[in-house]
Amino acid sequence: MSGPRFGSLESGGTKFVCLVGSAPDRIEDEIRFPTGAPEPTLARAVAFFEEAAVKGPLDAVGIASFGPLELRRSHPLYGHLAATPKPGWSGVDVAGTVAAALGVPVAIDTDVNGAALGEGRWGAARDRDTFVYLTVGTGIGGGAVIGGRVITGLVHTEMGHLSVPRVPDDDFPGSCPFHGDCWEGMAGGEAVAARWGRPAEELTGETLRRALHLEAVYLASGLRDIIYTTAPERIVIGGGMAVLPGLFPLVRDELARTLAGYPGLPEHAADDFVVPAALGRLAGPAGGLVLAERAAEQARRAAGGGASRPSAHVSGVPPLEEEPA
Secondary structure: OOOOOEEEEEEOOOEEEEEEEEEOOEEEEEEEEEOOOHHHHHHHHHHHHHHHHHOOOOOEEEEEEOOOEOOOOOOOOOOEEOOOOOOOOOOOEHHHHHHHHHOOEEEEEEHHHHHHHHHHHHOOOOOOOOEEEEEEOOOEEEEEEEOOEEOEOOOEOOHHHOEOOOOOOOOOOOOEOOOEOEHHHHHOHHHHHHHHOOOHHHOOHHHHHHHHHHHHHHHHHHHHHHHHHHOOOEEEEEOHHHHOOOHHHHHHHHHHHHHOOOOOOHHHHOOOOEEEOOOHHHHHHHHHHHHHHHHHHHHHHHOOOOOOOOOOEEEOOOOOOOOOO
16 A cells, blocks of 8 residues: 555454554554453564564554553653553553564554544544544543643543432442442443343333433433533544434433533534544544554654654654644
8 A cells, every 4th residue: 555554553451453554444454353461462463563564664553552541751651551450451561562562653542532533533523623532332431632632631531430410219329340320330331231130232112211311311411521621512422332222312402401501502402513433443443543643743753854764662642733742
């Protein structure tokens, strides 16, 4: 394939997705395999990229990983996993391992931030500069893109652990092991399965109707907080729960109710304000391509704009119009 060749790695808690390309519709090669122990799993990903590099050099690799991650670029553990519930993975240097093996610039962010970048470039938020991407699957995760930049600070955002008000007479304790009845503890897929005794996709009839109502109420409560704190131009929702039939109209109706006319913007009531994700399973890997592109551009700038290939390093991912802090 002509043009840049980027590697993308979506490092998930259950599977790894590796691909080479430059856009979701320009993928040269792809592989998926289960997430096992850190060393053999990362070695398999590296082997895939090494084989791809035989056909032509890779410009950079972007990683969209499960977390929590250390994303402060000045921190000595940048690119490492923190205390993750995934057995054996706490403290693993995901980004550094890939960079050292491949000798190309490597950038890393969370899987949900990666999906946000992918949806912002090619998907449901591609015409917006400030938006929020949420994945509502087993749990809930969110990435906020403000002025084209994914927001991180001491840690990446953890929107799934927002507090949401209980529906009156709802005695479900919540499924979050840390907070019980936080947002994902009440509205994530694991919570729905625990509440009704089976996964959401298996619900039917009156049980499905009741489950959808509660899901819409709790999702709208969390969305209100996000609207008031990040002022997004659009909210994109992906993940397994997002495909439940009829969910989005219910969420929009409940959101209008919980906003209660404040601040009264017509955009908040529009059908294109809260929308489903467009890229599906490619959202995270597409984000990896964006991260790789930014890492390659940053490396070129650091090298003074020359044509020579940069040495291996782990890159941060500032916006292309800004120099890294």
